[in-house]
Amino acid sequence: MLHIQNLRKTYPTTDGEIVALDNLSLVVNRGDFVAVVGRSGSGKTTLLNMIGGLDTPDSGSVMVDGIDMVRLPPKRAALLRRKTIGVIYQFYNLIPELTLRENITLPTELDGREIDEERLDHILSVVGLKGREGAYPDALSGGQQQRVAIARALFGQPSLLLADEPTGNLDAENSREIMRLLTMMNQTYGITVLMVTHSEEAAASAGRIITMADGRIIDDRRR
Amino acid sequence: MSPIRKIALRRIKQAPIKHLLLFAAILVSMMLISMLVFFSAETILRQNLAEKELPLSSFLQTVRLCITVAAGFLVLCSAIMIRIHIGLNRKQNEQLLAVLTSVGASPAQKKAFPFTQLQLIYAPAALCGILPGSLLGVTLGRRFLGTLGALISPAPSALLYLGVLLAQVIVGVGITALCCLLPQITFTPRSVISALKRQNPRAAVTSHSYRQSNTFKQKSLLRRLAQKSVDYSAPTYHTISLSFSISAFYPILMLLMMWHLLHVKVVLDANPFDGIETTGAVVSAVSHLFLCLGIFFLLLTLIGLASAWLMVRLQYANRRAAGKTYFSIGMDNADFRRVMRHELQTLILRSAIVLLIGTMIANTAFLMCVGG
Numbered sequence: 060m061l062h063i064q065n066l067r068k069t070y071p072t073t074d075g076e077i078v079a080l081d082n083l084s085l086v087v088n089r090g091d092f093v094a095v096v097g098r099s100g101s102g103k104t105t106l107l108n109m110i111g112g113l114d115t116p117d118s119g120s121v122m123v124d125g126i127d128m129v130r131l132p133p134k135r136a137a138l139l140r141r142k143t144i145g146v147i148y149q150f151y152n153l154i155p156e157l158t159l160r161e162n163i164t165l166p167t168e169l170d171g172r173e174i175d176e177e178r179l180d181h182i183l184s185v186v187g188l189k190g191r192e193g194a195y196p197d198a199l200s201g202g203q204q205q206r207v208a209i210a211r212a213l214f215g216q217p218s219l220l221l222a223d224e225p226t227g228n229l230d231a232e233n234s235r236e237i238m239r240l241l242t243m244m245n246q247t248y249g250i251t252v253l254m255v256t257h258s259e260e261a262a263a264s265a266g267r268i269i270t271m272a273d274g275r276i277i278d279d280r281r282r
Numbered sequence: 283m284s285p286i287r288k289i290a291l292r293r294i295k296q297a298p299i300k301h302l303l304l305f306a307a308i309l310v311s312m313m314l315i316s317m318l319v320f321f322s323a324e325t326i327l328r329q330n331l332a333e334k335e336l337p338l339s340s341f342l343q344t345v346r347l348c349i350t351v352a353a354g355f356l357v358l359c360s361a362i363m364i365r366i367h368i369g370l371n372r373k374q375n376e377q378l379l380a381v382l383t384s385v386g387a388s389p390a391q392k393k394a395f396p397f398t399q400l401q402l403i404y405a406p407a408a409l410c411g412i413l414p415g416s417l418l419g420v421t422l423g424r425r426f427l428g429t430l431g432a433l434i435s436p437a438p439s440a441l442l443y444l445g446v447l448l449a450q451v452i453v454g455v456g457i458t459a460l461c462c463l464l465p466q467i468t469f470t471p472r473s474v475i476s477a478l479k480r481q482n483p484r485a486a487v488t489s490h491s492y493r494q495s496n497t498f499k500q501k502s503l504l505r506r507l508a509q510k511s512v513d514y515s516a517p518t519y520h521t522i523s524l525s526f527s528i529s530a531f532y533p534i535l536m537l538l539m540m541w542h543l544l545h546v547k548v549v550l551d552a553n554p555f556d557g558i559e560t561t562g563a564v565v566s567a568v569s570h571l572f573l574c575l576g577i578f579f580l581l582l583t584l585i586g587l588a589s590a591w592l593m594v595r596l597q598y599a600n601r602r603a604a605g606k607t608y609f610s611i612g613m614d615n616a617d618f619r620r621v622m623r624h625e626l627q628t629l630i631l632r633s634a635i636v637l638l639i640g641t642m643i644a645n646t647a648f649l650m651c652v653g654g
């Protein structure tokens with residue numbers, strides 16, 4: 060599903076160069092649930108941005124389903140993001156001007172496809188937001204907004220889900236609910252999940268835990 | 283309806299006053315610019331060539347030059363005003379484009395957002411202003427030539443007017459489009475990631491910069507806090523002071539134009555056979571033009587002040603909210619008010635400096651074109 064080879068990324072600063080990713084290589088198989096843990100500044104989010112095609116490395120390759128994200132022109136990278144990759148962020152990143160329903164169907168609408176109402180109903184039930192389709196994000200709690208973000212990722216039927224601190228802004232109860240949903244996405248729909256987290260409890264839901272430090276993988280454990 | 287269009291429409295609904303003010307500002311600016319262009323065109327097209335060498339011609343030429351200078355400054359002010367408006371929504375737009383990127387919007391779909399804004403607000407406002415402005419310009423031009431007693435040539439072909447109108451539409455909408463689109467289609471991948479993390483890169487830079495000059499250290503604590511706050515919210519304070527300066531610049535531009543036009547009486551007095559004897563005749567000739575200009579400049583000033591006031595209120599609310607931090611560490615309300623007063627003083631000082639520089643440049647431009 061995901062083949063990363065010799066990925067290197069540096070950021071210039073006034074004090075010299077910061078190595079965010081140091082020749083990192085990683086293979087994630089289809090259907091895996093991987094948690095990436097490590098201290099702040101270890102390169103976890105940079106790795107996620109590279110996989111999502113939001114940032115470009117200095118060298119190396121990121122193959123998603125056999126396609127190199129690094130060398131993909133912007134238009135094709137956008138298409139791949141829309142069809143293959145779902146992304147969830149710590150701060151939900153919903154569009155405040157769109158209702159819950161419109162936020163969920165946004166990637167499909169951008170793709171110019173018809174909305175499958177049955178599937179939308181099913182996903183709303185799964186995330187426990189049925190009956191709130193017309194609400195705007197600011198009328199929802201943090202946990203509910205994160206569930207909308209999950210529903211948006213799920214509705215696009217991605218084969219890879221990238222989650223950047225999905226429980227970082229939530230209380231314990233909501234965090235457990237979000238982790239339950241992510242596990243369900245992985246086990247029921249077979250979606251490969253790569254999650255960056257600081258939470259040990261969240262990482263415990265994953266089948267594989269990768270620890271990063273100074274832009275390198277220092278530990279890779281399967282449970 | 284496409285999601286991008288939906289977002290643009292809902293933004294207008296969410297902040298109707300802000301968008302209404304912007305629409306009015308572009309409409310009045312375009313109307314005024316169009317009026318000045320057509321006034322000049324009418325006086326050129328209808329002036330009899332037999333009078334080409336007479337002092338009257340020289341006066342007409344001076345009026346046209348004055349108008350060209352004023353129109354140039356108006357175009358510049360309108361461009362800055364649109365840029366200010368885009369700047370106000372920059373963070374919001376960056377976040378929107380970042381989310382669109384993360385959910386797989388293509389580059390073309392991301393560019394559709396500023397284009398939709400252009401379609402919904404900027405272009406209609408520009409177009410609505412051009413036609414009435416051009417009619418008013420032609421009417422004023424004829425009245426002006428009539429008052430001066432100039433020999434009027436027969437009306438040129440309507441096609442010629444249509445050509446000028448078309449050029450005006452292309453230039454007007456073109457400039458509006460450039461001002462609207464350019465700042466919005468230049469987002470970098472770094473800004474996408476920053477926006478997704480809800481971090482404003484510009485604010486981050488200013489918040490990390492710190493002053494260590496002796497002059498700064500010798501200031502009172504409250505002044506230093508005010509200075510820090512102004513540094514931290516630099517883009518907002520720049521925008522507000524620029525907005526105030528532009529609002530105050532309109533009447534100054536009008537006064538400068540009047541001043542320079544009323545000082546060309548010498549040329550007219552030089553030839554008694556023109557039938558124009560005194561400054562009074564000049565005043566009567568340009569009175570209608572000045573009346574219209576006065577109304578337009580007043581409108582622009584009021585619109586500009588209203589926009590600036592909206593921004594000040596927003597910033598005041600933000601500062602009141604930030605005040606909780608000061609109160610929590612034991613600062614009393616009176617001291618916090620002093621900090622705010624210092625910030626206001628900085629704002630007024632900046633606005634005055636910008637206004638002074640703008641006035642000097644405008645005056646030099648008038649002197650160069652009209653001849654001092």
